[in-house]
Amino acid sequence: xxxxxxxxxxxxxxxxxxxxxxxxxxxxxxxxxxxxxxxxxxxxxxxxxxxxxxxxxxxxxxxxxxxxxxxxxxxxxxxxxxxxxxxxxxxxxxxxxxxxxxxxxxxxxxxxxxxxxxxxxxxxxxxxxxxxxxxxxxxxxxxxxxxxxxxxxxxxxxxxxxxxxxxxxxxxxxxxxxxxxxxxxxxxxxxxxxxxxxxxxxxxxxxxxxxxxxxxxxxxxxxxxxxxxxxxxxxxxxxxxxxxxxxxxxxxxxxxxxxxxxxxxxxxxxxxxxxxxxxxxxxxxxxxxxxxxxxxxxxxxxxxxxxxxxxxxxxxxxxxxxxxxxxxxxxxxxxxxxxxxxxxxxxxxxxxxxxxxxxxxxxxxxxxxxxxxxxxxxxxxxxxxxxxxxxxxxxxxxxxxxxxxxxxxxxxxxxxxxxxxxxxxxxxxxxxxxxxxxxxxxxxxxxxxxxxxxxxxxxxxxxxxxxxxxxxxxxxxxxxxxxxxxxxxxxxxxxxxxxxxxxxxxxxxxxxxxxxxxxxxxxxxxxxxxxxxxxxxxxxxxxxxxxxxxxxxxxxxxxxxxxxxxxxxxxxxxxxxxxxxxxxxxxxxxxxxxxxxxxxxxxxxxxxxxxxxxxxxxxxxxxxxxxxxxxxxxxxxxxxxxxxxxxxxxxxxxxxxxxxxxxxxxxxxxxxxxxxxxxxxxxxxxxxxxxxxxxxxxxxxxxxxxxxxxxxxxxxxxxxxxxxxxxxxxxxxxxxxxxx
Numbered sequence: 008x009x010x011x012x013x014x015x016x017x018x019x020x021x022x023x024x025x026x027x028x029x030x031x032x033x034x035x036x037x038x039x040x041x042x043x044x045x046x047x048x049x050x051x052x053x054x055x056x057x058x059x060x061x062x063x064x065x066x067x068x069x070x071x072x073x074x075x076x077x078x079x080x081x082x083x084x085x086x087x088x089x090x091x092x093x094x095x096x097x098x099x100x101x102x103x104x105x106x107x108x109x110x111x112x113x114x115x116x117x118x119x120x121x122x123x124x125x126x127x128x129x130x131x132x133x134x135x136x137x138x139x140x141x142x143x144x145x146x147x148x149x150x151x152x153x154x155x156x157x158x159x160x161x162x163x164x165x166x167x168x169x170x171x172x173x174x175x176x177x178x179x180x181x182x183x184x185x186x187x188x189x190x191x192x193x194x195x196x197x198x199x200x201x202x203x204x205x206x207x208x209x210x211x212x213x214x215x216x217x218x219x220x221x222x223x224x225x226x227x228x229x230x231x232x233x234x235x236x237x238x239x240x241x242x243x244x245x246x247x248x249x250x251x252x253x254x255x256x257x258x259x260x261x262x263x264x265x266x267x268x269x270x271x272x273x274x275x276x277x278x279x280x281x282x283x284x285x286x287x288x289x290x291x292x293x294x295x296x297x298x299x300x301x302x303x304x305x306x307x308x309x310x311x312x313x314x315x316x317x318x319x320x321x322x323x324x325x326x327x328x329x330x331x332x333x334x335x336x337x338x339x340x341x342x343x344x345x346x347x348x349x350x351x352x353x354x355x356x357x358x359x360x361x362x363x364x365x366x367x368x369x370x371x372x373x374x375x376x377x378x379x380x381x382x383x384x385x386x387x388x389x390x391x392x393x394x395x396x397x398x399x400x401x402x403x404x405x406x407x408x409x410x411x412x413x414x415x416x417x418x419x420x421x422x423x424x425x426x427x428x429x430x431x432x433x434x435x436x437x438x439x440x441x442x443x444x445x446x447x448x449x450x451x452x453x454x455x456x457x458x459x460x461x462x463x464x465x466x467x468x469x470x471x472x473x474x475x476x477x478x479x480x481x482x483x484x485x486x487x488x489x490x491x492x493x494x495x496x497x498x499x500x501x502x503x504x505x506x507x508x509x510x511x512x513x514x515x516x517x518x519x520x521x522x523x524x525x526x527x528x529x530x531x532x533x534x535x536x537x538x539x540x541x542x543x544x545x546x547x548x549x550x551x552x553x554x555x556x557x558x559x560x561x562x563x564x565x566x567x568x569x570x571x572x573x574x575x576x577x578x579x580x581x582x583x584x585x586x587x588x589x590x591x592x593x594x595x596x597x598x599x600x601x602x603x604x605x606x607x608x609x610x611x612x613x614x615x616x617x618x619x620x621x622x623x624x625x626x627x628x629x630x631x632x633x634x635x636x637x638x639x640x641x642x643x644x645x646x647x648x649x650x651x652x653x654x655x656x657x658x659x660x661x662x663x664x665x666x667x668x669x670x671x672x673x674x675x676x677x678x679x680x681x682x683x684x685x686x687x688x689x690x691x692x693x694x695x696x697x698x699x700x701x702x703x704x705x706x707x708x709x710x711x712x713x714x715x716x717x718x719x720x721x722x723x724x725x726x727x728x729x730x731x732x733x734x735x736x737x738x739x740x741x742x743x744x745x746x747x
Contacts, residue, residue: 057174057452059230061444061559064123065131066437067287067324068182068428069114071155072105072138074145077601078574086142095572096603098431101736105138106430111159113606114429114437114566115166121608124166127439129175129229129453131236132163133324133426134287135182140189149187153202156185160206176229176453177210180238182287182325183245192242193250194260195221222264226271226282231456233447234319234556235275239286240264241323244303246357254303257534265306269538272314281319281549281556289323289425290334293373297355298325305341309537311421312336316541316548319442320558320625321423326358327432328367328732329563330374331630332423333381336413341535364733371732375725378638382411384631416551417628427563433734435566437608440625443549443557551627558625560615564608565734571604611735619727637725 072087075098080090087094087104094102097110118124136159137152160179167175183190186199193199204211204220215225223240242248243261254261275282290307291298299307311318311334358370385408413419427436444450541548549557569575614622622629729742 057454059128059444059447059450059452060126062127062439062441063129063131063229064118064127064437064439065133065285065322065424065426066429067133067426068135068327068430069111069159070105070135070138070184070428070430071108071111071159073108073151073155074138074142075105075107077107083141088142088145093574095568095574096601097566097568097571097606098435100431100434100568100572103139103141103432105141106435110429110431110435111162114435114608115162117606117608118166123439124175127175129227129236130163130167130177131283131285131322132177132179133182133285133322134180135184135324135428135430137184139184147187147189152185152187153206156181156203157206160210164209171454171458173209173457174454176227176236178227178229178236178238178285179207179210180240180285180287181223181242183242183247186242190242190245190247191250192223192240192248194243195223218267222260222267224264224267227453228280228456229453230447231451231453232278233280233450235280235282237268237271237282237284239268239284241286241288241299244290244299244307245288246297246300251300253300254306255532255534261300261303262534265303265310266536269310269536272310272317273538275317276314280317282314282317283319284321286321286323288325289332289423291326291332291358291370291425292334292355293370293377295355296358296370296373298358301355305339306535308334308336308421309339309341312339313538313540315418315421315550316545318421319549319556321421323423323425324428326367326425327428327430328371328425329427329436329734330371330425330728330732331634332374332425333378333627333631333634334421334423335377336419336421341532341537364737367732368729371729375638378634381631381635381638382409384412384417384628384635385409412628412631415628416547416626417631418547418551420627420631422550422625422627422630427565427734431566431568433736434568434611435608436563436611436734438561438563440561441559443553443555443559445555447555553624553626560613560622560625562613562615563611563731565611566606566608571606573602573604612731617727619724633724637722637728 074088075094076088077094077096078091079085079087079094080092081087081094081099081102081104082090082092083103085092087099087102087107093099094104094107096107097113098104098106136156138147138155140147163177163179164173167173167177181203185203186192200220200223203223204216207219208216210227211219211225212227219225222243224238226235226237228235240260243251243259243264244254245251251261252259254265256262272282288298290304292304297304311321358366407414409415409417411419426438427433429435429437546552546554549555553559614620614625620633622633726739726742730737730739733742
């Protein structure tokens with residue numbers, strides 16, 4: 008045990024006593040059964056009642072490396088562990104090296120000093136808290152993986168606690184590098200799940216601990232009785248996990264995970280609550296690439312479709328690149344996903360665990376190709392834009408112009424955000440989301456709930472017994488293969504409900520009505536229970552129409568390590584785009600002694616001020632419009648932009664020209680949207696007819712422009728998107744070359 012404490016003490020000393028990284032000690036073996044740490048010490052201070060702020064933090068992929076050495080080589084055979092090179096005090100930006108402990112320490116220091124700690128309601132922490140196994144001379148051990156995860160958990164607990172305990176709920180999940188061997192997690196219960204249940208004991212609700220030990224999933228009511236954050240164990244969906252098969256067989260942990268999620272989302276609906284889903288590995292899926300096993304993707308997307316009134320959004324990490332995904336429910340083919348034969352199914356390759364700039368660009372281009380197939384978002388008339396909360400209007404002759412999108416709110420799609428990482432594969436990054444708290448200003452906070460003793464809190468002036476609303480536990484530990492839910496009984500119930508909504512006058516089969524319902528047809532999954540959709544009279548959920556708990560925007564912060572490390576001068580070489588990346592400084596000789604500037608995060612961009620993204624909020628429809636714009640220009644086409652508010656789009660062409668006044672040469676190479684030239688915010692309806700009249704007035708100059716544009720594939724918005732994907736570390740010229 009002495010050796011066990013040696014490594015933990017060394018790493019902890021770097022975390023707690025300064026941001027300079029000390030020379031790495033010799034590798035010491037640690038027992039997986041190390042003792043639990045003592046409670047995090049807190050300084051007594053004046054405790055004020057918390058109020059909701061309408062903000063939360065998403066942070067991901069720390070990858071702390073206790074063997075990192077300042078001014079070590081960034082080459083593949085040294086991995087910032089030895090040799091001489093440009094490894095900076097706070098990390099080797101744009102390289103494949105992991106994070107020094109100094110970066111971890113400085114990040115939490117900034118969260119406190121900037122005031123962010125006191126201005127958020129909860130934290131979403133999406134995993135990968137151990138270094139990569141990239142150094143053959145220092146192979147990873149279970150003790151090291153557990154050690155750095157415990158250090159990070161203690162740091163979160165310390166940062167978001169006061170004298171009374173945790174003040175802000177932290178919702179963690181583990182990544183594919185938080186286990187050994189990486190990517191491979193056996194079905195639970197197992198030693199890894201037991202260990203994380205201990206490490207995260209302050210974050211996992213007590214009543215869900217043994218459920219977590221069974222499968223690694225849980226949720227936290229971050230706003231009691233209002234909003235829950237679900238921590239998904241995406242390793243049971245991950246196609247690189249050789250220990251699991253699919254989400255179809257009842258014996259598989261992926262199947263049990265999906266059943267747990269279905270039951271809990273139904274419970275959220277019954278309680279009138281909303282949910283944010285989060286995990287480590289995102290459900291990335293293009294024509295040729297995939298991260299999840301197909302049947303898991305199919306079920307997940309089906310669940311999102313059926314519970315679109317409950318799920319607000321989903322957040323992921325893992326990929327390190329800033330982007331978003333639109334999951335298309337039209338691609339649900341649950342029949343093919345439920346059968347064992349994959350004959351006729353599209354064969355998709357695995358996405359690389361660590362994406363190079365080239366492979367990431369290729370992946371994003373495929374995402375863009377998918378956006379090129381999006382139906383055209385249509386403008387609304389005034390009454391359509393302001394009518395009801397998405398309730399359908401009845402009447403002959405009235406057609407939904409956005410039927411192919413799933414209606415005016417684009418309910419055909421679900422939105423997933425993938426945030427960049429702390430590990431400086433590009434620049435260290437974190438993201439702060441804002442959400443609508445109208446009507447929730449005096450809601451019971453998580454801290455209030457945990458402080459409850461005898462006196463129940465009040466909501467809207469009336470007493471509420473929160474004990475009665477505590478989440479019932481799903482006893483999956485007892486869910487053996489011969490004790491599965493009565494699938495046929497639930498399907499019969501669903502079929503009876505569907506029969507009630509059949510058109511009058513249609514002859515019904517009385518035997519089927521009284522009997523067992525429809526039996527699964529040939530090739531269908533006999534174990535599939537399809538959840539009920541929202542009631543037809545139900546308004547769209549906060550993912551689709553602005554309302555309380557809708558995500559309204561986010562601000563992305565990054566740490567410019569080139570400036571902060573203050574080690575290099577002069578021009579940088581081109582970034583490597585394939586294989587191991589040594590970073591833009593390569594093996595250049597740094598200054599003799601580290602003299603870093605003060606560490607800080609600064610705003611990279613915010614959706615509130617980004618004129619090219621032009622996002623009014625973070626609803627699905629807003630991102631469908633953005634994706635459509637970027638996708639159509641990939642085909643050399645464009646259409647009038649439709650905003651979910653019913654307003655016509657502002658002139659994005661003018662914005663691009665304004666942003667590039669000092670970059671005339673760049674304008675010559677940038678494709679702009681041909682139909683946006685004359686879109687005017689003062690148009691009567693922003694109608695398509697008005698735009699057609701304008702098109703008729705265009706002269707020869709515009710005709711020449713059209714011919715020229717057909718040969719171009721890039722536009723300012725797409726290049727802007729790529730720039731943010733790589734956290735502003737890749738020059739515009741390089742982006743044009745990569746996307747050509």
